[in-house]
Amino acid sequence: MDDPGEVLVEQHRWRPQLVWVVPILAALVGASLMVESWKSRGPRVTLSFQSAEGLQVGKTLVMYRSIAVGRVIALALSRNGDGVVVTVDLDRSAAGAATEGSHFWVQHPRLGIDGDARVDSLLSGAFIGVDMANSGKFKDTFVGLEEPPALAHGRAGRLLTLHADTLGSLLPGAPVYFHQVRVGRVTETRLEDDHHGVLIRAFVDAPHDQLISARSRFWNASGINLSLNADGLQVKTESLTAVLSGGIAFEDGPSGLPSTEDAHGADYSLYRDRATAFTPSPGEPDLVRMRFKHALRGLNIGAPVEMVGVDIGHVSAIDLEFSPKDQSFSVVVSALVYPQLMGHAYDTLAEQGTAGSQDRVAALVGRLVTRGLRAQPRMGSLLTGQLYLAVDFLPTAPRVTFDASRRPLEIPTVESSTGELQLRVSSIAEKLDKIPFADIGNHLDGDLSTLQTLLAHVDHDLLPPATATISEGRSTLSALHDALSSDSPLRGSIDKTLEDADAALQEMRALAGYLQRHPDALIRGRKPDPKDPGTP
């Protein structure tokens, strides 16, 4: 206050004002956001596809395990115009997708029946699927797959290679079943490299891949298995899906079955059906021949050869032979016989050292022929007349000489058993013939005409009087009814009579009472008693 002109109101001295905190804070927040978004930005990759169908810039997402990990930012034609180039920005978390070995594909909406339906994509449209390789080797240009890969990287499980003669109805994506539980799927089907047969790759997911062993048997579970047997009609399917889209099933074979796995440990045979899969491998067949002197109608190529009822092979050829010596034809049937199908019998024979050597086998067959071993065509089915060949012991068969040196082995034959059957059937037919069906018919006809005249007689002669009798009876009954009605004179007289009888009975009762008290009255007569009524 030394200067009276001095302004007392406080003057602002310049000092850093607190308000500067505001822009600094704003800058910090902005900078942190920028850093964050820069950090979360992943690699940019370009993918080439045949077509950009369903892809939209800024909208189409890149999905990995159903999580969006990127977005399409540009679509362009490839340089020579034979495809499209899709530029995709990936998230930082999906940096592993931009490495060698990753796969990209366009997942179009689809409706499947095998549980892989993408209903959500029907609404959201297509997206780009990615399978991250995480191989560490950076790569930013990829050729996209046209089909989604069946397998994702790093998926635990086991890839199998199956070999089959035909594909059946198998498609990639078809299920693999273990005891009808879905455990995997078919990933690839193609022709074998040598064009003989089909190669099928299937992936079995962990932990079910542990179920696959050297004993596993795979079969085609497509379609419906209908069988008609003694138990009735049986329908077998793995599942409805398998019926429609095909499928593979596998199970452990019995321990006795030889392994079908090859040295690599991943190749298996794919059998036609379950029954085939569990049939032991028949091993190497032997060719045998049988010569028949009579016609073998109904024996087809492929007809079974049964030894004591066990299927051991099938007919491979049927031929006709002419023998100039006795000017006769004979049917020569060649059959493939699988000795290993004899099971334990084969093992026993093998132990004795018989199997393997052709000569020893021939010697054994010779011994068996002397004991009655013969081949005989038999009727397999009365309905169709199919024949099969039975190799059986027939001790009554005529003796034959067996040429053990002949190759292939020739098993002696006997007449078809169908001949006997035919004889029996014809004898039954003869007996049926003897029944005089015509006479029986004539007699029946006569009896029927007699019955007819009898009925006509009844109709004409008996019915009219019977009708008259019935009407008379009816009038009699009505008269009786009138007579008994309450106001008829008969009824009145009956009532009167009954009343009189009642009075008489009362008098009788009085008399009886009197006599009881005075039995002497019977002899002496009635005493004079003024109270008693007089006795008759």
Add this chain to the structure above:
Amino acid sequence: MSLRAAQLKVALCHVCGQIEDTTIAARCGRCGRKLRLPDPRSSAERSMAWLIAAMVLYIPANVLPVLYVSGLGGGSESTIFGGIVEFLRSGSWGLALLIFGASVAVPITKFVALGLLIGMSHGNSSAAPSQRAKLYRFVEFIGYWSMLDVVVVALTCRLVRFGSLAAAEPRPGIIFFCAVVIATMISAFSFDQRSIWMAGYRPGHRHG
């Protein structure tokens, strides 16, 4: 040069309107409020600080998405500028223009105008004071329209609610945009109009 209150060594109480002689009183004799002399430099500085904050916040407001619209099966986020481009492409020129005006033209005009006003006041410029005053009133006028975007987003999010069919959600960008608008408003309020007319005047200088 016209006469100023400070030259007469009097000051107006901001609270009750009492005029006090600044040579004898530091406080209002009626309401006891501390008296203040106009201080163009410090008001310009405060205004500048808010303006810079607004400009800084304007960057994330444009970079970050402001709205997320989900339709059947999928959704997309859009930034302010992306939205304008989308409207332009779909032919909605009017809407594009409106949004461009509210979210790009208005804020940038405010930045430029306020920056100019603050800079000139800070530099004690005496050029074209009446035009600067007009400019300031213009800034205040267009300020009313700054919140248009925020209102659009808020309305959209409330109205578009059809469960999984369609839904709209706000995204962080709109918060930054809101902050930009608020910061420019504070910046404009902090600016002391009187400083336009105080060229050559230094508070604390002795006049007399």
